[in-house]
Amino acid sequence: xxxxxxxxxxxxxxxxxxxxxxxxxxxxxxxxxxxxxxxxxxxxxxxxxxxxxxxxxxxxxxxxxxxxxxxxxxxxxxxxxxxxxxxxxxxxxxxxxxxxxxxxxxxxxxxxxxxxxxxxxxxxxxxxxxxxxxxxxxxxxxxxxxxxxxxxxxxxxxxx
Numbered sequence: 001x002x003x004x005x006x007x008x009x010x011x012x013x014x015x016x017x018x019x020x021x022x023x024x025x026x027x028x029x030x031x032x033x034x035x036x037x038x039x040x041x042x043x044x045x046x047x048x049x050x051x052x053x054x055x056x057x058x059x060x061x062x063x064x065x066x067x068x069x070x071x072x073x074x075x076x077x078x079x080x081x082x083x084x085x086x087x088x089x090x091x092x093x094x095x096x097x098x099x100x101x102x103x104x105x106x107x108x109x110x111x112x113x114x115x116x117x118x119x120x121x122x123x124x125x126x127x128x129x130x131x132x133x134x135x136x137x138x139x140x141x142x143x144x145x146x147x148x149x150x151x152x153x154x155x156x157x158x159x160x
Contacts, residue, residue, distance in 0.1 A: 004112045004113055005108060005110055005111055005112055006107070006108045006111040006112075006118070006122045006125060007105065007107040007108075008105075008106050008125065008126050008129050009103055009104060009105040010103070010129060010134050011101055011104075012101050012102055012104070012134060012137050012138060013100070013101040013138070014101060014102055014137050014138065015102060016066065016096075016097050016102045017064075017065045018102075019065075019095050019102045020064060020066070020068070020095055022133060022136045022142075023068050023095070023133070024039045024068065025038070025136065026038045027144065028136045028141075028144060029128060029132040029133040029136045029142035029144055030047065030128055030132070030144055031144050032144050032146065033047075033048065034046065034047055035048075037059075038059070039059075039062075040059060040062060041059050041060070041061065041062045042058070042059060043058070043059045044056065044057065044058045044059075045057050049145075051078060052077070052078055052079060053075075053076070053077045053078070053079070054075065055072055055073070055074075055075040055086055056072075056073035056074045056075070058070065058071045059071075060090070065095060066095050066096075067092070067093065068092075068095075069090055069091070069092050069093075070090065071090055072086045072088065072089045072090065073087065074087055075087045077117060079120070080115075080116040080117045081116055082116065085116065086110075086111070086117075086121075088110065089108060089109060089110030089111060090108075090109040090110065091106070091107070091109070092105075092109060094106075094107070104129070104133070104137075106125065106129045108122075108125060111125075127143075
């Protein structure tokens with residue numbers, strides 16, 4: 001069977017240690033509103049776009065400069081019929097030194113084309129990895145989403 005989980009990769013001029021540190025700084029590239037720990041095995045955090053998406057996430061594997069695995073626990077997404085599509089999936093960050101720097105391979109294991117959220121979620125992940133996380137590694141400043149009242153208002157309007 002062919003693996004259909006969403007995956008994307010970037011190669012940067014930085015060291016594996018620098019890429020690893022950036023991955024652990026999820027507030028710097030994904031969302032500053034993340035609540036909880038994001039750096040050590042067993043840490044738990046919550047990602048939330050109020051009224052739209054909430055995921056409870058645990059760091060299941062942390063191998064310095066090589067790998068980070070997030071296990072997605074309970075998830076609620078209000079924009080799809082099966083609100084728990086992400087529940088039980090995993091997110092892998094594989095870090096590999098290469099001749100011209102470091103490759104970061106991101107895989108959301110279980111996020112497959114059959115999911116209703118696949119198009120929206122894979123597009124979002126592509127941005128967060130290939131632009132925001134890449135920027136954080138290269139410049140020290142990512143492009144995390146600011147989930148402000150404006151986003152909440154749009155989500156409320158979409159539900160109405």
